[in-house]
Amino acid sequence: MKAIFYRDLLFFQAQKKAVLIAIPLFTLWSLFIQQGIFTLSLFIGFVTIQIVAILQEDVACGYHELVYATLGAKPYILSKYVGSVMAASGATLILLPILLLVRWLAGQSLELLLVSILLSWYATFFILSIIIPLYLFTKASLSQVIFFILFIVPLLLAGVLSIKWDMTAEQITTILLPYLSIGAIGVSLIYGISLLFSLYYSKRS
Amino acid sequence: MNIQLSNKDGRPIYEQVTIQIKQAILANELKPGDALPSIRMLAKDLKISVMTTKRAYADLERDGFIETFAGKGSFVAARNTTFIREEHLRQMEEHLLTAIDLAKLTAMTKEDVMALINELYEEDAT
Amino acid sequence: MNVIACNKVTRLFDTFTLSYVDLALPEGVIMGLIGENGAGKTSLIKCLLNLYHLNHGEIKLFGEPHNINEAALKQRIGVVFDDLHLPPNFTTRHANQFYKLTYTNWDEPYFFTLVKQLHLPTQQKVSKFSRGMRMKLAIALALASHPKLLILDEPTSGLDPIMRDEILDLLVQFMDEDATRSILFSSHITTDLDKIADMITFIHKGRIRFTTTKDDLFYKHGRFSGSEEEFLAIPEEAVISSRKTSIGVEALVLREQVNTAFALQTPTIEDIMLFYARGDK
Numbered sequence: 385m386k387a388i389f390y391r392d393l394l395f396f397q398a399q400k401k402a403v404l405i406a407i408p409l410f411t412l413w414s415l416f417i418q419q420g421i422f423t424l425s426l427f428i429g430f431v432t433i434q435i436v437a438i439l440q441e442d443v444a445c446g447y448h449e450l451v452y453a454t455l456g457a458k459p460y461i462l463s464k465y466v467g468s469v470m471a472a473s474g475a476t477l478i479l480l481p482i483l484l485l486v487r488w489l490a491g492q493s494l495e496l497l498l499v500s501i502l503l504s505w506y507a508t509f510f511i512l513s514i515i516i517p518l519y520l521f522t523k524a525s526l527s528q529v530i531f532f533i534l535f536i537v538p539l540l541l542a543g544v545l546s547i548k549w550d551m552t553a554e555q556i557t558t559i560l561l562p563y564l565s566i567g568a569i570g571v572s573l574i575y576g577i578s579l580l581f582s583l584y585y586s587k588r589s
Numbered sequence: 590m591n592i593q594l595s596n597k598d599g600r601p602i603y604e605q606v607t608i609q610i611k612q613a614i615l616a617n618e619l620k621p622g623d624a625l626p627s628i629r630m631l632a633k634d635l636k637i638s639v640m641t642t643k644r645a646y647a648d649l650e651r652d653g654f655i656e657t658f659a660g661k662g663s664f665v666a667a668r669n670t671t672f673i674r675e676e677h678l679r680q681m682e683e684h685l686l687t688a689i690d691l692a693k694l695t696a697m698t699k700e701d702v703m704a705l706i707n708e709l710y711e712e713d714a715t
Numbered sequence: 716m717n718v719i720a721c722n723k724v725t726r727l728f729d730t731f732t733l734s735y736v737d738l739a740l741p742e743g744v745i746m747g748l749i750g751e752n753g754a755g756k757t758s759l760i761k762c763l764l765n766l767y768h769l770n771h772g773e774i775k776l777f778g779e780p781h782n783i784n785e786a787a788l789k790q791r792i793g794v795v796f797d798d799l800h801l802p803p804n805f806t807t808r809h810a811n812q813f814y815k816l817t818y819t820n821w822d823e824p825y826f827f828t829l830v831k832q833l834h835l836p837t838q839q840k841v842s843k844f845s846r847g848m849r850m851k852l853a854i855a856l857a858l859a860s861h862p863k864l865l866i867l868d869e870p871t872s873g874l875d876p877i878m879r880d881e882i883l884d885l886l887v888q889f890m891d892e893d894a895t896r897s898i899l900f901s902s903h904i905t906t907d908l909d910k911i912a913d914m915i916t917f918i919h920k921g922r923i924r925f926t927t928t929k930d931d932l933f934y935k936h937g938r939f940s941g942s943e944e945e946f947l948a949i950p951e952e953a954v955i956s957s958r959k960t961s962i963g964v965e966a967l968v969l970r971e972q973v974n975t976a977f978a979l980q981t982p983t984i985e986d987i988m989l990f991y992a993r994g995d996k
Contacts, residue, residue: 387816391802398804446800453764453794454817456785588768596934596970596981629891638913638928639744639890 388451388463395438396471411482414490421486422553425500427479431471432508432515436531439464439519448520457586461520465579468512472505492553499557502564506571507538513571513578521585590619592635602637606645614654614665615673625655625663652676716742718777718864718897719763725771726762733758733921735772740864740914743894745886747908747929748901749988750918756901757797759918760868763899764794776864790819793857797869799849803842807835810856818860826859833881847878854882858889865889865898871907879904883911905984917988924991929984937970937979938986949973956994967991 407427414424442448451460487497511534518527545551592609594602613619626634628642635642646663649655653672657663692702719740726733733755740746748756761767763774765782774781776788801810807830815821830837833851841849850870857865865886871879890896902908908915908929916926939949939957946957946964953973957966967990970979982990 387813390813390816391805394804394809395802441802445802446796446798447802449761449766450794450796450800452766453796454789456765456789459786589766596937596979597975602930602934627891629887632913633887633911636909636933637930640913640928641930643743 385459385463385466387455388460389467391447392438392463392467392471395441396434399434407479407482411486414486421483421490421492421497422500422556424483424486425479425497425504428472428475428501428504429508431468431475432511432535435464435468435471435512436515436519439516440524440528443519443524457589458583461516461579461582461586464516464520465512465575465582468509468516472508476501476505493557495561496553496557499560499564500553502567503560506567509571509575511535513574517578517582517585520582521589594635594637603641603644603648606631606635606637606642607648610645610649611652611654611676615676619665621665621667623665625665627662716778717775718742719899720775720778721759721763721772722774723772724759724762724769724774726758726767727770728758731755731921733762736918736921736923738916738923738926740897740899742897743890744913745890745898745900745911746914746916746926747905747912747984748899748916748918749903749905749908749984750901751903751992754918755921756903756918757868758921760866760899760901763866764789764792790860791863793860793862793865795850795853795857795865795867795870797872799841799844799853801841801852803840805841806839807837807841807852810841810852814856814860820860822859822861825861826855829855829859829885833885846873847875850874850882851878854885858885861893863896865896865900867898867900869901869903871902871904879907883907887911905988909984915984917991919992932984932987933981935970936982936987937968937973937977938982939966939968939973939977939979940964941977945977949977956990958993 410424410427414421448460451457483497483501486492487494511531514534515527515531518530590610590613592606594605598605600608610619610625619625625631625646628639628646632639632642646655646657650657650663653666655663656666689702697705717739719738721736721738724733724736724738731753736755736759738759748759750756758767762769763776763781765785768782777791779788781788801813805813811823811826814826815823827837830852833855835848835852835855836844841852844852850873854867854870857867867886871882874882886898886900890898900908900912912929914926914928915932917924936955939946940960940963942963943959946966949966949968950972953968953971955967955969957964967982967987968979973979
């Protein structure tokens, strides 16, 4: 599994510059808009894009088959699911000091911070639950389209809703707060099922 | 060393290889201690399978023509004069048997054959 | 011992079926897997590597089921696909690191010796490599874990003759080092197999048409070409297949069953493959 993570780390390393430029820009931007940390925490969701980009590249160059042939399918699939959790945790840890700083500067509540981070996590793992098996077992083009829809639709929806109902981030937070624990259970369940499905289906490919 | 394989030759390929290497050793083209190509290289050069060259080398080793050392390869065995004499005698017998068979086919008597041998022997000596 | 043993391996695909494949690769042998594109060579190799599950039959590698102790078995196998299959931003050094983490008996010094011998760059990204360089790197990577079994899927296609010969020499060198190593080598370039294979397996439309030693192939088969009257004198059971040409008849025959008076030529693997494929129709 170390070998597979080595490849992922190399990929992340290549993105280092882009991230170093993007984070300060987003931080600045989030300071001047009303949603503040809510927007900034979306950055955790960008891990999804990275994971999907790796999957996309793996499938395109046949690297996943090379791993299947040298290590077996199971380590590869496990590494995708475990690696995603690690990547999201890493991104959260890196972002946390900046998020706390923005919260302090913008004077936003701790609840909002918590809800924002959790929502990002839920979105990330919900999308990955669907997209990982798609990339592994279907055509890359189909997976790309579905990923695009999964990623863009909630963002648009959130945008439209907040404009239409004219709710502040704090108001949304109060509505969402009671459902967070159910959300956590739901997403972990979906992610777990997705993992089991991928492991099972790889034997039937 | 020159090995020619023929599919018109009735003998199996491994035997053709064995005989030609034996001939090269007996003719002193290959000297004691000379390294033989590895079974893999010989197979590649003759475009035959390694199973065949392996069998040929095993036969050569059994007959004492070559020695194989693990990890080093095969070498022409140190010269053993009585053994070579025996091999020569065996080959001579084989040829004479063919000659006798032919003699019988052409209705030659034993005396005729002996006379012919004598004649050829004298000719060769002069 | 058989390094690879397939027993009635069957796998259904959308467009064709790999059916009842029996295959045995003995230790120390280079087996060539021939057949036209789409005959099932790659599918069979992917079945061996457990990339496809089987609908029926079983595969044993080194005497063990291929899908039980998979990771341990794969430590003893080197694989070369028809392309490098490494991420584009990898360099030779990255590939070394990746394989070092993959194989417990990875021989780093030997790998860099091969890299030098094959004139491969170490710092350049593989996306900038030529086809020849990609294949040479793939083979160096497969060899440097000192596998007991090497599985190559069309490693020489798209390469020029000089590069192909270089790769064949590398494989012979690999086999020469250790008599317990074996190679399964698929190719539709039959001249490569003329040179190095010990056994030839011909796969056609998902079925094995024959599997035999190269010597038997060359010395048991004969290529007849002559007039139609001459051809009629050849017993029917000796003819594998024949075709009319502008000047007479060409046929692939079994040498043993044909009168030695006929001047038969030694066929090439390509001749044999084409005649067997034609006989199928």
